[in-house]
Amino acid sequence: MASPLSFPVFRAWLKLLVRRQRAGLGDRAEMLRDVVALHLDEHEHKAEAFIDKLRDELNASHEVIQMEDFGAGTRRSVLSSESKPNKRGISEIYRRAAASPAWGRFMFRLVRALKPSTVLELGTNLGVSALHIVAALDLNGGEGSLTTIEGDPTLSEIARENLAKLTRTSRATVQTGRFDDVLPTCLEEHGPYDLVFIDGHHEEAATLRYFEMIKPYLAPGACVAFDDIEPFRPVRKAWKRIIADEPNSGAVDLLGIGLWFAPLDVADKESDAKPSTVVQ
Numbered sequence: 001m002a003s004p005l006s007f008p009v010f011r012a013w014l015k016l017l018v019r020r021q022r023a024g025l026g027d028r029a030e031m032l033r034d035v036v037a038l039h040l041d042e043h044e045h046k047a048e049a050f051i052d053k054l055r056d057e058l059n060a061s062h063e064v065i066q067m068e069d070f071g072a073g074t075r076r077s078v079l080s081s082e083s084k085p086n087k088r089g090i091s092e093i094y095r096r097a098a099a100s101p102a103w104g105r106f107m108f109r110l111v112r113a114l115k116p117s118t119v120l121e122l123g124t125n126l127g128v129s130a131l132h133i134v135a136a137l138d139l140n141g142g143e144g145s146l147t148t149i150e151g152d153p154t155l156s157e158i159a160r161e162n163l164a165k166l167t168r169t170s171r172a173t174v175q176t177g178r179f180d181d182v183l184p185t186c187l188e189e190h191g192p193y194d195l196v197f198i199d200g201h202h203e204e205a206a207t208l209r210y211f212e213m214i215k216p217y218l219a220p221g222a223c224v225a226f227d228d229i230e231p232f233r234p235v236r237k238a239w240k241r242i243i244a245d246e247p248n249s250g251a252v253d254l255l256g257i258g259l260w261f262a263p264l265d266v267a268d269k270e271s272d273a274k275p276s277t278v279v280q
Helices: 007-020 028-037 042-060 090-097 101-114 128-140 153-166 179-190 204-217 234-245
Strands: 064-067 086-089 118-122 145-150 172-176 193-198 218-227 250-253 257-261
Touching (some): 007 250, 042 128, 042 153, 064 153, 086 090, 118 128, 118 179, 128 153, 145 179, 172 179, 179 204, 193 204, 204 218, 218 234, 234 257
Parallel strands (some): 118 193, 145 172
Antiparallel strands (some): 064 086, 218 257
16 A cells, blocks of 8 residues: 555545535545545544554564465465465564555545444554554444455464454454455354455456455445556456446545445345456
8 A cells, every 4th residue: 555645645635536526425525525635533532642652662573484375465375386475574574565654544444434333454464444443442342353365374374463452342353365265254154344445466357366265245335445546557457347347336435545435235145146257
């Protein structure tokens, strides 16, 4: 997730994008205007400050880990004979792949506004985005939960440790494995989902495939957030195709994250469970 400029510039840019696209958002336009303002109350500031402290620790870490598979973002299977372990520094992984503080706050505010009961994330990495999501779920109260999937076992364990520092509840579950292997079980056991964040395997065909798998397990009016939809990125091609193929849904393009909203009368999963034949 690319790091934006300063918070004020980032906030102003998001407000402009939402205002320009409000016609297609209906009742969600007001909710999104509140989200992109990125304002925090006293309790929210405290939660975000704790996450900032964990960010500083990750950024300053000198630990080097051996990775078997950097999530589902690689074309090679974790079981492939060509997939060989490699060593990466925690601080390098944080700087290259973790959600920026501004986008993290955006996800935090989105969860606060949507108040989802069930959240799914594809691409846990170090657990930074998951921290923002879970912190918001904690403040929302109730039994809201996150299931997040990571391909690399070492990253999964680090994410679990980071999440355990934030919450002592079982609000977050980190699943380890390739998306294609783990996702079907997550969908069957924990769906329908109110919010899905697709932040891994950043390729056009893969993104379309996961979306088609997830769509039957979305709650009415659910939100699907797509990361890395900047111009010329492979995921943007998938994003453009999805919003073109789903004219009855709401969508907002924030040039970093795209939000797609399922219709309020989304079909029952049994009637829509057949995967699309267009995605190869």
